[in-house]
Amino acid sequence: MRPFPISVVAMGPGSQGDEAPAYLPLPQMQTFAAPRLPDDVAPEAVLAAGGLLGKLLDQLESQGFGSAVQLDLLAQSAAVREVINQSLGFGEVSAFTTAPRHWRVQETAFAGLWRVLEVADDGRFLVDRLESGTIPPVLGEAMQQTAAADLPAPAYPEGCMNAPPLVEEIRLQAAAWQPGQAAHVINLTLLPVSDADLDTLYGWLGHREVSILSRGYGNCRITSTRLHNVWWVQYFNSMDTLILNSIEIVDMPEVALAADEDFADSLERLREYLDMLSEPV
Incomplete structure (x- = not known):
């Protein structure tokens, strides 16, 4: 008679190990990460962008959260705008409107500071600015x-x-x-x-x-x-x-809406980032 192999299986309490609990997948919390510039960015564009953002930060610190400080970027060169894009990054809130005008709004990585664009039907930017506040008024309007x-x-x-x-x-x-x-x-x-x-x-x-x-x-x-x-x-x-x-x-x-305490934290982090940006490479 041929032998029949019988598997030896441990039985009893503690023999099976602990199964991992099955939880419903939960959304992940997003946290702040300092923006980084590409290595090949032009130094003069970095200098110009840093100067603009420094003046904006001075206004934000002196006038406060509810002052709706704005910085027009439409007249700046594409290189400077790109440095500003990379420097400010993307925050948690984005928005768009389809009427009566086409607005595109993006919170930056610094809460309470927003990028506001108006886009023409042919794709041109009619408005390009940075704006502080709880949320840009164009959305409520x-x-x-x-x-x-x-x-x-x-x-x-x-x-x-x-x-x-x-x-x-x-x-x-x-x-x-x-x-x-x-x-x-x-x-x-x-x-x-x-x-x-x-x-x-x-x-x-x-x-x-x-x-x-x-x-x-x-x-x-x-x-x-x-x-x-x-x-x-x-x-x-x-x-x-x-x-x-x-x-x-x-x-x-x-x-x-951006909160007042988030805005205060953003000013501190933006100042630290601009100090780092001004350091010689």
Whole structure:
């Protein structure tokens, strides 16, 4: 009789080892990394860019966060603008508008300092500037210019449960909201809403001309609607799955805004970076 091999398998407590816990994938937090210039950059461009940024920093330090200091870059050479691009890097928040004008906004790696571009239909830059503040006003202005002060209630298809009271809540809150008030937040993720409810709200409010992406912790996508001061604010995890779906009634959702304390930290880091930039190679 041929021998039959029998595998020896350990049994009992402690014999199988510990299995790694299975967690849902979470978004990664982005942290600051100092920008770096390419090795072949022209020294005169570095000198010119450093001078411009140094003057800007002096203004920012003397005038403070709420002063909306601007630096026009349109007249600068392509080489100088490229050094500034590389020096300032990219921050967590970016945005664009599709009407009435085509704005492109990018927070730099230094929170509270923004690159603001207006792009013509043929691709030319009509505006190119650096601007300080919580967020460039052109985004809120575009929302106000492309949205209405009121919207009539939509038709409610079969299957709607909570769309009618939600529509009335949104209309009343939008009409009553005043500058300086806290946001009125409707968290649709926590409410008993049907697919018909969501389809009705999406169709009624629309996703309109101002789009903002904040990448601080995961991705938060903010979109203007057809109604003044009403925004979609939607959070997605690293698998691009919608994990929080909300409507905010406010002039600009807080998640898109740079904070005062972040700006103070940015000034310190920008000063350190410019000191490093001025050192002889």
